[in-house]
Amino acid sequence: MRAPRPSRREAVAAILAAGAGLHPARNAAAAPMPRVAAAGWAGAQTLLALGVVPLALPEIARYRALVAEPPLPESVQELGLRSEPNLELLTALAPHLIVADAGSVTSPLARIAPVATFAPLRPGRRPAEAAREATLALAARLGRDAEAQSLIAAHEARLAGAAERLSGDRGGPLCLVSDAFGNRALVFGGNSLYQDVLDRVGLRNAFTGATSAWGHATVGLDQLAALDPTTRLVLLTSRVPDARTFLALRPLWRTLPFLREERVTVLADILFYGGLPSADRFARLLAERLAPGNAARG
Amino acid sequence: MPPVGERPEPRAGWQRPALIVLALALAALALALRDLALRLPPGQWGAALLAPDATDTRQMLVHLTVMPRIAVALLCGAGLGLAGAVCQQVLRNPLAEPTTLGISAGASLALSAATLWAPGLLAYGREGVALAGSFAALLFVFGLAWRRALSPVSLVLAGLIVTLYCGALASALSLFHRDYLIGIYLWGAGFLSQQGWGVAAFLLPRLGVAAFLIALMVRPLTLLGLDDEAARNLGLGLTGARLAALVVAVSLSAAVTSAVGVIGFVGLAAPAIVAIAGARRLRDRLVWAPLCGAALLWLTDGLVLLIPTGYREVPTGAATALLGAPVMLALLPRLRKGVLWRAEPAAAVPRAARPGLVLAAGAGLLALALWGALAFAYGPRGWSWAGLTGIAEMLPWRGPRVAAALAAGAMLAMAGMLLQRMMNNPMASPEVLGVSSGAALGVIVALFLTEAPSRVVQLAAGTAGAFAVLLGILVLGRRDAFSPERLLLAGVATSAAFGAIVAVAMATGDPRVGTLLTWLAGSTYGVDPGEAAGFLAAAAILAGLAPMLARWLDILPLGAATAQAVGLHVPRVRLVVMLAAAVMTAVPTLVVGPLSFVGLMAPHIARLIGLQRALHHLVGAAILGALLLTLADWAGRTIIFPYQMPAGLLATVIGGPYLMWLLRRR
Numbered sequence: 028m029r030a031p032r033p034s035r036r037e038a039v040a041a042i043l044a045a046g047a048g049l050h051p052a053r054n055a056a057a058a059p060m061p062r063v064a065a066a067g068w069a070g071a072q073t074l075l076a077l078g079v080v081p082l083a084l085p086e087i088a089r090y091r092a093l094v095a096e097p098p099l100p101e102s103v104q105e106l107g108l109r110s111e112p113n114l115e116l117l118t119a120l121a122p123h124l125i126v127a128d129a130g131s132v133t134s135p136l137a138r139i140a141p142v143a144t145f146a147p148l149r150p151g152r153r154p155a156e157a158a159r160e161a162t163l164a165l166a167a168r169l170g171r172d173a174e175a176q177s178l179i180a181a182h183e184a185r186l187a188g189a190a191e192r193l194s195g196d197r198g199g200p201l202c203l204v205s206d207a208f209g210n211r212a213l214v215f216g217g218n219s220l221y222q223d224v225l226d227r228v229g230l231r232n233a234f235t236g237a238t239s240a241w242g243h244a245t246v247g248l249d250q251l252a253a254l255d256p257t258t259r260l261v262l263l264t265s266r267v268p269d270a271r272t273f274l275a276l277r278p279l280w281r282t283l284p285f286l287r288e289e290r291v292t293v294l295a296d297i298l299f300y301g302g303l304p305s306a307d308r309f310a311r312l313l314a315e316r317l318a319p320g321n322a323a324r325g
Numbered sequence: 326m327p328p329v330g331e332r333p334e335p336r337a338g339w340q341r342p343a344l345i346v347l348a349l350a351l352a353a354l355a356l357a358l359r360d361l362a363l364r365l366p367p368g369q370w371g372a373a374l375l376a377p378d379a380t381d382t383r384q385m386l387v388h389l390t391v392m393p394r395i396a397v398a399l400l401c402g403a404g405l406g407l408a409g410a411v412c413q414q415v416l417r418n419p420l421a422e423p424t425t426l427g428i429s430a431g432a433s434l435a436l437s438a439a440t441l442w443a444p445g446l447l448a449y450g451r452e453g454v455a456l457a458g459s460f461a462a463l464l465f466v467f468g469l470a471w472r473r474a475l476s477p478v479s480l481v482l483a484g485l486i487v488t489l490y491c492g493a494l495a496s497a498l499s500l501f502h503r504d505y506l507i508g509i510y511l512w513g514a515g516f517l518s519q520q521g522w523g524v525a526a527f528l529l530p531r532l533g534v535a536a537f538l539i540a541l542m543v544r545p546l547t548l549l550g551l552d553d554e555a556a557r558n559l560g561l562g563l564t565g566a567r568l569a570a571l572v573v574a575v576s577l578s579a580a581v582t583s584a585v586g587v588i589g590f591v592g593l594a595a596p597a598i599v600a601i602a603g604a605r606r607l608r609d610r611l612v613w614a615p616l617c618g619a620a621l622l623w624l625t626d627g628l629v630l631l632i633p634t635g636y637r638e639v640p641t642g643a644a645t646a647l648l649g650a651p652v653m654l655a656l657l658p659r660l661r662k663g664v665l666w667r668a669e670p671a672a673a674v675p676r677a678a679r680p681g682l683v684l685a686a687g688a689g690l691l692a693l694a695l696w697g698a699l700a701f702a703y704g705p706r707g708w709s710w711a712g713l714t715g716i717a718e719m720l721p722w723r724g725p726r727v728a729a730a731l732a733a734g735a736m737l738a739m740a741g742m743l744l745q746r747m748m749n750n751p752m753a754s755p756e757v758l759g760v761s762s763g764a765a766l767g768v769i770v771a772l773f774l775t776e777a778p779s780r781v782v783q784l785a786a787g788t789a790g791a792f793a794v795l796l797g798i799l800v801l802g803r804r805d806a807f808s809p810e811r812l813l814l815a816g817v818a819t820s821a822a823f824g825a826i827v828a829v830a831m832a833t834g835d836p837r838v839g840t841l842l843t844w845l846a847g848s849t850y851g852v853d854p855g856e857a858a859g860f861l862a863a864a865a866i867l868a869g870l871a872p873m874l875a876r877w878l879d880i881l882p883l884g885a886a887t888a889q890a891v892g893l894h895v896p897r898v899r900l901v902v903m904l905a906a907a908v909m910t911a912v913p914t915l916v917v918g919p920l921s922f923v924g925l926m927a928p929h930i931a932r933l934i935g936l937q938r939a940l941h942h943l944v945g946a947a948i949l950g951a952l953l954l955t956l957a958d959w960a961g962r963t964i965i966f967p968y969q970m971p972a973g974l975l976a977t978v979i980g981g982p983y984l985m986w987l988l989r990r991r
Binding site for chain 1: 520850
């Protein structure tokens with residue numbers, strides 16, 4: 028099932044070669060598969076979308092449940108926790124490049140192989156632009172520029188398709204909530220990955236308050252109650268099978284107008300700090316569940 | 326209600342507490358009126374409270390959010406103040422509040438577990454789940470302390486152990502299921518925002534019943550403040566009275582916690598403030614502590630509402646800690662000796678016949694453990710034993726981790742030993758000094774101010790935080806000969822503020838929280854070879870210097886008077902011991918994070934083994950601490966390969982039950 032493991036000497040040689048610079052890797056673009064390990068989910072998503080299967084990825088079961096797309100081949104090895112990818116295992120795998128997510132600690136990884144930090148969200152930049160740039164930068168390091176171009180083109184096409192399917196939507200603005208407990212909720216605002224998708228498909232975001240660098244904010248129900256009365260709630264989680272269960276678990280929420288009138292759509296878990304694949308997933312799910320004719324209320 | 330008919334003795338016992346409460350309440354009222362005036366003309370306030378016009382959004386908002394929020398703040402503050410006053414009386418300890426008994430930790434662990442494995446349970450209300458968790462934790466504490474008729478010291482110690490243990494289990498859950506627990510963090514930070522009168526209606530009857538029951542118990546509670554001996558002579562069934570009072574206080578605080586999340590510090594600060602202000606009799610404290618708590622929380626919430634809401638709405642629970650800590654520190658110099666505190670040394674343990682032999686065996690065991698940790702592991706190729714020669718292959722990865730665990734364990738254990746001896750208090754552990762919290766705070770601030778702080782930035786920020794706290798302690802303690810009770814209170818205030826900041830960080834939903842969690846749980850993962858070498862050298866130097874304190878540490882537990890009589894300059898001695906403990910706490914915190922359960926556990930076990938002389942105790946604790954963390958680090962990177970569990974966390978999970986068993990046996 029696994030590729031034959033490199034001997035100790037080969038591993039050391041590979042590290043030395045990788046340490047000498049990445050130009051060999053770029054030249055090796057013609058070779059079937061670059062030896063890349065992913066230390067975070069966002070980077071892994073874009074790697075897979077570029078057609079590169081990482082040697083290893085942390086928390087694989089959780090990735091399949093919460094990130095889902097693109098699907099992960101069986102050959103990928105488990106690397107442990109996202110916060111502490113296993114260094115002994117990484118050393119044995121001898122990758123030529125490690126792709127880490129922005130904000131993670133990279134210094135131990137850099138002792139094994141060069142580290143590329145994948146940052147699809149950057150302060151002061153539109154998420155769509157930042158994601159595009161991050162994708163191109165990662166592809167350039169792997170010599171996959173052509174794949175990146177076609178990935179971006181496919182992304183544009185998917186957004187256009189979703190926009191077309193949603194063009195008949197006459198509902199109110201959307202309130203995007205990924206998690207809720209008691210009378211607090213995690214909502215997504217103006218500088219989130221989702222906002223760009225909403226803009227492209229012609230929908231409005233009901234929540235316009237300040238948000239973190241990742242585009243989300245935690246707010247109380249009193250703030251949600253003050254939103255536009257025609258607001259529709261969109262739940263970005265698959266832990267809630269349908270709107271009725273959600274209400275049963277959170278009786279306080281029944282006081283909100285959009286829940287009283289059952290204007291709730293349940294999507295699924297999406298990696299909110301992922302790149303283009305996350306945006307695609309959001310757009311597709313939104314079109315499937317919101318578009319006229321699919322009045323799916325869970 | 327103020328105690329109108331009471332004739333206070335020599336100096337009015339209620340005047341100053343009343344002034345403080347009045348000042349707090351007036352300030353809060355002014356803020357609330359300002360807030361209301363911005364929302365609604367004064368003429369409509371009555372209507373908005375009693376019969377709001379359902380078509381008027383502004384009136385409805387005031388009726389459903391602004392006014393219930395004030396009511397909930399008052400009720401929660403009063404409940405926590407009352408619960409804290411009762412706990413401090415029953416446990417005769419100024420650090421006691423329901424959280425000291427493991428209530429919050431039990432509640433939050435139960436909620437996390439229910440969210441993961443039985444979300445259906447939450448449908449019946451999280452109050453029930455939180456209450457069940459609180460009482461389970463409390464039963465554990467009682468079970469541990471039962472043999473000593475629930476004596477104050479053993480109760481507090483048991484409470485601390487259960488709290489740490491629940492905390493460790495909860496962190497283990499968050500480490501592996503963080504994505505599913507974000508909701509718990511959103512709730513757990515102590516937000517008071519309301520959406521209707523439901524929460525106030527939930528709290529009011531509970532507070533009323535609790536206040537009534539406590540009023541019935543004033544006499545036995547007063548007697549509980551005396552020595553066990555004196556109270557027993559007066560014919561009071563001690564165990565029963567303690568249990569009854571504690572159950573009331575705990576139910577009350579659990580109800581508050583389950584309604585609005587963790588609001589720390591009010592239960593600790595309100596009774597302490599009124600006691601320091603002169604409410605010396607229990608009856609006065611029971612009246613003024615709830616009023617003070619209510620005013621304190623109302624004022625804090627008013628101040629929180631002044632902060633313009635960014636994406637990180639400030640939870641009131643965090644604000645109480647941040648605001649309350651300086652109030653507490655300012656009041657400390659006024660704390661009268663003996664008002665709140667009685668030192669109660671831990672029960673005597675038979676002395677080991679041959680301490681030298683015990684220590685030699687320990688050192689041998691440690692050497693074996695170090696070898697095993699470097700050579701024996703589960704890896705990509707299954708179990709492997711590298712013997713002596715094959716160690717070199719993985720040394721770049723395992724070496725720094727083993728060195729860090731060894732040095733951190735030894736230093737924290739020595740710090741704990743110093744503090745337990747100096748403060749003559751078995752619950753003194755490195756974190757009560759607040760230095761580790763300061764270091765951790767520095768690192769968290771660095772994490773949130775920069776996108777990805779380098780190791781150097783983290784170390785610098787952590788050092789700055791630790792030194793800031795240390796400086797504060799020095800300034801505060803200097804006036805009072807560094808008396809243990811003040812140091813403990815100052816440390817607890819700092820730790821409370823720290824806990825609040827961590828809660829805020831968790832509630833942001835920031836993806837980097839995972840990194841923060843592993844570091845908070847005591848991980849050696851990020852240590853590089855250079856750091857490990859420097860760390861080992863620092864540990865060696867400190868371990869070499871520490872035995873010079875041995876004579877002092879033999880004398881200090883005998884009491885300040887005795888120490889003075891044999892010619893010690895007590896304030897200077899305390900200062901030196903405290904500085905040594907602070908450095909030995911700060912250095913490992915910077916490298917492996919603030920989880921220092923080892924600093925509580927290792928000195929205890931060393932003492933229970935029978936190492937009584939200070940020098941033996943010190944060396945024994947250092948060896949045990951090193952052994953414990955080395956084994957924990959090895960197990961943490963081996964048993965769930967390729968996943969890893971931070972050493973500090975695993976030491977707590979494994980060592981906790983052993984410590985509990987040791988305590989129960991005695």
